[in-house]
Amino acid sequence: MDPVIVVGAGPVGLSLSLALAGQGVPSVLLDEGPGKDEPRPARTVVLHADTAAMVHRLGCTTLRDEGAYYAAWRMRRGRDTRRTTFEDGPAPLHVPQHALTRGLRHAATAHPLVQLVTDSRLDLLEQDDHGITAHTLGAETTWWRGSHLVGCDGARSTVRKLLGIRFPGRTAVERHAVAALRTELPWPGEALLHRDPPRETIARPLPDGVWRLDWLLPARGDLVTPDTLVTLVRDTLASWCGGTTPPYDLIDTGVHTLHHRLARRWRDGRAFLAGDAAHLLGALGTQGVEEGLRDAENLAWKLALAWHQGASEALLDSYEDERRRAVAARLRAADQAMPVLRGGGGLRTLLPGTARAGELLLTDGHLGRGSLGAEPAYAPPVAVREVPTATEPGGPVANVAVTAPDGSTVPLRDLLGRGRLLVVLVAPGTGVWDRRHWLGAGLMPRLAAAVSALPVRTELLVADGYPGAAAHTVLLVRPDGHLAATFAGVRPAELYEAADAVRMGAPASLQESSTTLRP
Numbered sequence: 001m002d003p004v005i006v007v008g009a010g011p012v013g014l015s016l017s018l019a020l021a022g023q024g025v026p027s028v029l030l031d032e033g034p035g036k037d038e039p040r041p042a043r044t045v046v047l048h049a050d051t052a053a054m055v056h057r058l059g060c061t062t063l064r065d066e067g068a069y070y071a072a073w074r075m076r077r078g079r080d081t082r083r084t085t086f087e088d089g090p091a092p093l094h095v096p097q098h099a100l101t102r103g104l105r106h107a108a109t110a111h112p113l114v115q116l117v118t119d120s121r122l123d124l125l126e127q128d129d130h131g132i133t134a135h136t137l138g139a140e141t142t143w144w145r146g147s148h149l150v151g152c153d154g155a156r157s158t159v160r161k162l163l164g165i166r167f168p169g170r171t172a173v174e175r176h177a178v179a180a181l182r183t184e185l186p187w188p189g190e191a192l193l194h195r196d197p198p199r200e201t202i203a204r205p206l207p208d209g210v211w212r213l214d215w216l217l218p219a220r221g222d223l224v225t226p227d228t229l230v231t232l233v234r235d236t237l238a239s240w241c242g243g244t245t246p247p248y249d250l251i252d253t254g255v256h257t258l259h260h261r262l263a264r265r266w267r268d269g270r271a272f273l274a275g276d277a278a279h280l281l282g283a284l285g286t287q288g289v290e291e292g293l294r295d296a297e298n299l300a301w302k303l304a305l306a307w308h309q310g311a312s313e314a315l316l317d318s319y320e321d322e323r324r325r326a327v328a329a330r331l332r333a334a335d336q337a338m339p340v341l342r343g344g345g346g347l348r349t350l351l352p353g354t355a356r357a358g359e360l361l362l363t364d365g366h367l368g369r370g371s372l373g374a375e376p377a378y379a380p381p382v383a384v385r386e387v388p389t390a391t392e393p394g395g396p397v398a399n400v401a402v403t404a405p406d407g408s409t410v411p412l413r414d415l416l417g418r419g420r421l422l423v424v425l426v427a428p429g430t431g432v433w434d435r436r437h438w439l440g441a442g443l444m445p446r447l448a449a450a451v452s453a454l455p456v457r458t459e460l461l462v463a464d465g466y467p468g469a470a471a472h473t474v475l476l477v478r479p480d481g482h483l484a485a486t487f488a489g490v491r492p493a494e495l496y497e498a499a500d501a502v503r504m505g506a507p508a509s510l511q512e513s514s515t516t517l518r519p
Contacts, residue, residue, distance in 0.1 A: 062103030169261030285365025
């Protein structure tokens with residue numbers, strides 16, 4: 001069986017190759033560059049609970065030393081400051097993009113199922129009924145054969161252009177001056193959004209006393225000169241530090257122009273788009289890299305199923321259906337909020353409380369909540385008998401502690417991304433039992449038999465509790481951590497139906513799958 005071809009070795013392409021490798025699928029990762037990333041501390045990424053857990057799971061080790069979790073979030077307007085802490089859940093993780101990329105690259109280089117090829121520029125694609133062929137230029141002119149191909153090659157994607165897919169949207173939605181500097185601020189480790197419309201400044205912490213500062217600029221304003229940027233730095237620090245600019249070391253600067261675009265199609269036969277090749281966003285706290293990582297996690301388990309067992313066309317189509325819909329909703333939410341948050345007059349002058357509502361909306365975007373930031377939910381595959389939990393069907397599961405039949409207990413998110421469905425039995429008290437007792441007690445024997453009969457690989461787990469779930473609730477969880485169905489007790493026929501619906505039915509021809517797609 002041919003490997004999956006991944007074009008583009010940024011965070012999304014590297015994550016996709018590693019996610020495929022974690023599910024036993026080899027890939028060829030084509031990198032147009034030399035395989036080295038220039039350190040740019042002013043270019044950073046914010047990861048929330050799901051994407052941070054994913055990156056850790058993929059073996060990226062740079063986040064521990066080079067990333068910083070927010071100690072708190074401050075929203076300041078004039079002299080009024082509102083402070084948000086994170087006792088109820090993980091704080092956002094702020095990391096330089098080059099550190100994220102380097103950590104993923106080291107993990108990919110070390111993995112035997114990832115073939116990383118540098119100095120390889122794609123110039124031709126050809127598809128047929130059995131695979132896809134890519135031609136690259138570089139140190140050597142080479143043809144590559146793959147089962148599928150994924151374009152993770154950025155905003156100017158060659159894959160998207162070769163497939164003839166349009167990329168409409170809005171240009172220069174926002175523009176920011178940015179700087180990375182080392183200094184002492186009055187709120188160590190805490191992120192700040194300081195609004196004095198139309199001015200807006202953000203400070204995000206990094207390790208070793210380094211901060212990234214962002215200043216909102218007019219979308220099509222004047223050129224930002226070095227002198228202008230130094231003035232912004234000095235005046236901003238002085239305003240935060242009692243009128244006197246503290247000592248600082250300016251490390252890196254830049255101007256970032258943010259665009260909002262969405263590819264018309266994300267799939268063309270055996271070729272797919274992901275990350276900036278499929279969408280551009282970033283205004284109002286939305287995170288383009290983070291959405292690209294969610295693309296990779298969504299697509300990886302579907303391609304893995306296709307590679308190992310064969311997958312229905314409906315399952316492969318569901319990548320575009322789910323992820324494009326989720327990103328479109330994010331872009332739509334940002335577009336609807338922009339006139340209120342950025343426009344002069346209009347609703348802001350007519351509606352009382354609009355400024356406060358806008359600040360809450362911005363906070364949600366930056367903290368990974370609400371329509372601008374929350375982890376997406378996908379439509380459940382079928383209407384099955386459901387019992388209530390705190391997670392709506394299709395939503396991301398809570399990261400509860402679960403116990404496997406071998407007796408190990410880990411957070412649920414640690415078991416995602418392995419190409420298996422997860423069946424979780426909520427059984428209060430099992431956490432303190434010896435596994436020899438609960439494996440053969442109560443519902444477990446019947447549930448284990450039902451799980452063994454499912455049409456896709458499935459792992460059986462037990463949880464002491466789950467938010468909003470009664471005892472003996474059974475949860476069916478997709479490989480990417482989204483809740484597929486819930487049941488009151490053991491219902492083998494309904495569990496089978498739901499598992500079959502997650503894979504969206506068997507491949508069109510099981511006989512063909514067994515002869516052409518199995519490794």
